[in-house]
Amino acid sequence: MSVVIIGNGIAGSTAARSIRRHSNAEIIMISEETEYPFSRTALMYIFMGHMKWDHTLLFEKSFWKKNKIQLIHAKVNRIDTSTSCITLSGGENLSYDQLIIATGSNPVIPEQHWIALRGVQCLYHRADLIQLEARAQCGIRHAVIAGGGLIGIELAEMLHSRGIPTTFLVRENSYWGNVLPEEESFMISRHIRSMGIDLKTEEEIDRVEGLTDVQAVITKKGEKINCDFVGITMGVHPQKKLAVEAGIECNIGILVDEYLRTSDEKIFAIGDCAELRRPAQGRRAVEAVWFCGRTMGTIAAANICGQRKQYKQGIWFNAAKFFNIEYHVYGYVPVRDDTTESLFWMDDAGIRSIRLVYDKQSCKILGFNLMGIRYRHELCEFWIENQTNLREVVTHLPLANFDPEFSDSFEIEILQKYNQQFNDQAFLLADRRLDDVAKYIRQKQMQ
Amino acid sequence: MNEPTLALVNPEYHGLSRIADRAAWALIISGMGIVLIYWLGNYQTYSVLTFLLSMVLITTGALWLYLLRYRRIPAGIQNNGIWHDGFTSRGIAGWILSLVLTGFYIILYWFPHVIGYGENGNSGLVKLFDPLSYFLKGSRASQWFVYGVLYTWTILLMGVRFIIKYRHVKYQQWRTLSVIFFQVIFAFLLPEELTSLNLPFNDFKNIWPLNYYFFFSWHIDEMILHGTFGYFVLFWGIICVVVLTPVLTYFFGKRWYCSWVCGCGGLAETAGDPFRHLSSSTLRSWKVERWLIHFILIWVVLMTVMVLFTGWTGRAEFLFLNSYKLSQWYGFLIGSAFSGVIGVGFYPLMGSRVWCRFGCPMAAILGVWQRKASRFRITSNGGQCISCGNCSTYCEMGIDVKSYAQKGQDIVRASCVGCGICSAVCPRGVLRLENASVDIHQRGEIIRHNKI
Numbered sequence: 001m002s003v004v005i006i007g008n009g010i011a012g013s014t015a016a017r018s019i020r021r022h023s024n025a026e027i028i029m030i031s032e033e034t035e036y037p038f039s040r041t042a043l044m045y046i047f048m049g050h051m052k053w054d055h056t057l058l059f060e061k062s063f064w065k066k067n068k069i070q071l072i073h074a075k076v077n078r079i080d081t082s083t084s085c086i087t088l089s090g091g092e093n094l095s096y097d098q099l100i101i102a103t104g105s106n107p108v109i110p111e112q113h114w115i116a117l118r119g120v121q122c123l124y125h126r127a128d129l130i131q132l133e134a135r136a137q138c139g140i141r142h143a144v145i146a147g148g149g150l151i152g153i154e155l156a157e158m159l160h161s162r163g164i165p166t167t168f169l170v171r172e173n174s175y176w177g178n179v180l181p182e183e184e185s186f187m188i189s190r191h192i193r194s195m196g197i198d199l200k201t202e203e204e205i206d207r208v209e210g211l212t213d214v215q216a217v218i219t220k221k222g223e224k225i226n227c228d229f230v231g232i233t234m235g236v237h238p239q240k241k242l243a244v245e246a247g248i249e250c251n252i253g254i255l256v257d258e259y260l261r262t263s264d265e266k267i268f269a270i271g272d273c274a275e276l277r278r279p280a281q282g283r284r285a286v287e288a289v290w291f292c293g294r295t296m297g298t299i300a301a302a303n304i305c306g307q308r309k310q311y312k313q314g315i316w317f318n319a320a321k322f323f324n325i326e327y328h329v330y331g332y333v334p335v336r337d338d339t340t341e342s343l344f345w346m347d348d349a350g351i352r353s354i355r356l357v358y359d360k361q362s363c364k365i366l367g368f369n370l371m372g373i374r375y376r377h378e379l380c381e382f383w384i385e386n387q388t389n390l391r392e393v394v395t396h397l398p399l400a401n402f403d404p405e406f407s408d409s410f411e412i413e414i415l416q417k418y419n420q421q422f423n424d425q426a427f428l429l430a431d432r433r434l435d436d437v438a439k440y441i442r443q444k445q446m447q
Numbered sequence: 448m449n450e451p452t453l454a455l456v457n458p459e460y461h462g463l464s465r466i467a468d469r470a471a472w473a474l475i476i477s478g479m480g481i482v483l484i485y486w487l488g489n490y491q492t493y494s495v496l497t498f499l500l501s502m503v504l505i506t507t508g509a510l511w512l513y514l515l516r517y518r519r520i521p522a523g524i525q526n527n528g529i530w531h532d533g534f535t536s537r538g539i540a541g542w543i544l545s546l547v548l549t550g551f552y553i554i555l556y557w558f559p560h561v562i563g564y565g566e567n568g569n570s571g572l573v574k575l576f577d578p579l580s581y582f583l584k585g586s587r588a589s590q591w592f593v594y595g596v597l598y599t600w601t602i603l604l605m606g607v608r609f610i611i612k613y614r615h616v617k618y619q620q621w622r623t624l625s626v627i628f629f630q631v632i633f634a635f636l637l638p639e640e641l642t643s644l645n646l647p648f649n650d651f652k653n654i655w656p657l658n659y660y661f662f663f664s665w666h667i668d669e670m671i672l673h674g675t676f677g678y679f680v681l682f683w684g685i686i687c688v689v690v691l692t693p694v695l696t697y698f699f700g701k702r703w704y705c706s707w708v709c710g711c712g713g714l715a716e717t718a719g720d721p722f723r724h725l726s727s728s729t730l731r732s733w734k735v736e737r738w739l740i741h742f743i744l745i746w747v748v749l750m751t752v753m754v755l756f757t758g759w760t761g762r763a764e765f766l767f768l769n770s771y772k773l774s775q776w777y778g779f780l781i782g783s784a785f786s787g788v789i790g791v792g793f794y795p796l797m798g799s800r801v802w803c804r805f806g807c808p809m810a811a812i813l814g815v816w817q818r819k820a821s822r823f824r825i826t827s828n829g830g831q832c833i834s835c836g837n838c839s840t841y842c843e844m845g846i847d848v849k850s851y852a853q854k855g856q857d858i859v860r861a862s863c864v865g866c867g868i869c870s871a872v873c874p875r876g877v878l879r880l881e882n883a884s885v886d887i888h889q890r891g892e893i894i895r896h897n898k899i
Contacts, residue, residue, distance in 0.1 A: 434883035
């Protein structure tokens with residue numbers, strides 16, 4: 001059997017690795033971007049001088065040869081579904097028994113003529129990083145970032161690390177206000193400003209001025225910001241061009257069933273470029289997140305190796321870092337939802353917070369939102385999955401803590417909030433120990 | 448809501464603070480200048496003032512510099528520009544520093560007269576330290592006293608820097624306070640105090656086989672000569688090897704020694720911190736590490752057995768082994784050249800743990816315990832790893848932490864000294880040092896059991 005994978009991101013690479021674990025199939029992974037798979041999320045650290053390029057490779061270069069996974073550094077021009085064959089940019093044809101499309105995303109770029117000005121760019125591919133580095137070498141006096149998602153703040157942190165004055169335009173009235181609950185969103189907004197970033201809320205680019213190089217940004221509110229760099233970070237959308245041209249059924253992304261199979265039986269689509277035909281309730285059909293890509297990679301691999309496994313979106317989780325504040329979310333954490341309520345605690349410095357979201361009527365735990373504090377994934381998921389009562393969670397909260405040893409503990413504060421809110425006199429029933437976590441979960445299962 | 452635009456703050460420091468930076472450097476350099484002039488001028492005057500002046504200048508300058516530098520930056524990971532700076536990325540400055548350090552060790556070990564140590568009286572650098580030596584133990588300084596002072600003082604100053612740098616991670620602060628304490632009290636003050644009381648020099652935390660001469664007959668004879676105290680030293684030394692090492696390693700991993708107590712570890716963690724990312728994390732270097740460190744472990748064990756055999760029977764030779772040759776070469780190649788010259792001299796080229804990783808037989812033994820009988824492990828938090836590589840880059844022992852974390856595995860490696868930096872630099876908070884009896888497979892079983 002011959003499996004061809006288009007795209008060497010985390011989805012494609014995981015698929016390749018998982019197939020190799022189950023089978024002796026011939027595996028070919030093709031990428032237009034780089035020779036060896038790397039971690040896209042680490043690009044920022046290269047610019048910031050934390051790491052060099054080689055540190056960001058997913059595996060040592062020899063790994064792929066050792067595992068008999070053939071890497072091809074080329075562009076795929078065409079998929080021919082009738083002959084089960086793809087054409088590379090060099091004109092070479094490769095036939096496949098199973099094909100995985102893992103082409104990832106492309107940044108959203110506004111269709112404006114000024115996008116071609118020198119100094120205007122996105123941050124997504126490795127080429128973007130090289131372009132940014134070249135620009136920074138020439139000296140950036142003032143930068144504007146348009147679009148307030150995760151890539152936006154990463155770009156802000158990168159520019160900040162080089163001492164480049166930066167204006168950050170976000171559409172909402174606070175950073176990531178469409179995803180984070182208000183308190184957290186304002187917390188991060190304050191943190192961004194405390195770093196010396198000029199965060200402008202409810203602002204967007206109207207147009208960019210300049211002849212060959214960018215000279216100024218005019219915002220929707222009419223402000224003119226002189227600058228010599230503009231970062232466009234308005235989100236990403238699935239890269240589905242190859243699939244569309246091959247006649248594979250697409251919508252926003254490449255449509256796939258529970259087995260991650262596209263409308264063509266021999267072709268799978270995974271990662272950012274895939275769109276689920278039947279997403280789980282309350283979940284999006286396209287989830288352009290590292291973890292989803294990785295899980296999809298293992299599921300597609302299992303199906304190719306004949307195991308028939310369904311992709312389940314499971315309990316949502318995500319993590320990020322906003323300058324110095326780490327962010328973790330498990331389960332359902334809405335910006336606003338009247339059927340839910342939450343226990344919320346924030347420290348005095350405003351750089352750490354814990355939010356437990358629960359159902360207003362039943363008091364069952366629904367989600368955790370954490371800033372500057374680490375919680376154990378397995379336990380949070382266990383609690384959410386088993387619809388645990390809030391009181392049970394709050395009294396056992398130390399078990400969930402994943403901060404380094406000797407770290408300050410905030411479980412008691414949450415408990416006090418709980419006691420206040422529910423007029424209760426609950427007390428902590430657990431300690432921060434991994435052994436106890438295992439014991440606790442086992443005990444709960446017995447019941 | 449319409450928020451006011453804040454005045455732009457340029458995050459890079461300019462103007463006054465840069466002048467303050469330079470002033471701090473000026474203090475450090477003038478302090479070092481005094482030391483250098485005293486050394487190269489080969490002065491022979493006993494001068495308390497010169498000694499104090501140089502020490503105070505360097506100390507104040509260094510502390511001022513750290514306070515300035517880190518006060519400007521909010522608490523968090525401070526790795527910006529590490530790979531852009533030649534000093535910390537094997538640039539020319541790094542190579543020069545490495546040459547200077549290597550040269551200093553060569554002089555120290557084999558040509559002490561160059562720094563002014565004389566049979567009949569000191570001059571130059573060693574002379575400069577005479578006042579402190581007389582103050583502490585009532586006799587003149589030796590090259591080893593000078594080395595001890597510089598070593599302790601470096602750990603102290605760079606330790607303060609480390610504590611400020613990682614002021615948001617309590618584990619790092621406690622650990623650093625601990626290595627500073629053990630260095631100042633157990634490795635420096637206590638032994639010097641013992642000599643002044645006419646007792647044999649002894650560092651109570653220097654455990655065999657790191658202290659490779661512990662079972663040498665001259666050492667045992669010397670201890671026996673000193674009666675009760677000597678017997679206590681021997682008894683304690685054996686307890687350390689037989690009881691303390693396995694028991695503490697079982698509960699906490701080898702970190703209890705390597706990154707909380709040990710002097711070599713102490714220097715690596717503090718003075719070596721700017722270079723920790725230079726340790727290679729390739730599979731090849733791991734292989735070299737395993738061969739080399741276990742070879743040295745076997746050597747030190749063989750040597751010790753042979754030396755005891757010679758002490759017992761009076762015979763130096765057994766089969767093709769000669770106890771004198773074994774220990775002579777070990778002292779020269781491992782005790783001096785590897786642990787000192789290469790161990791510290793190569794910080795700016797191969798990272799801060801060259802000796803601990805490739806050479807230290809104590810680390811090898813602790814590693815075996817850690818691998819086979821310890822609760823210590825680093826766990827990864829669910830599926831949150833984004834394979835960014837910060838953990839592997841900043842692992843001073845060159846462990847490819849990422850390769851485990853991205854698979855969600857526990858990290859149980861013989862070489863891990865439990866410094867906890869992987870956990871600190873992880874931008875997704877994925878890693879945690881734990882002492883636990885359940886491993887990831889058991890935890891997985893428990894969770895899966897729940898799902899059925």
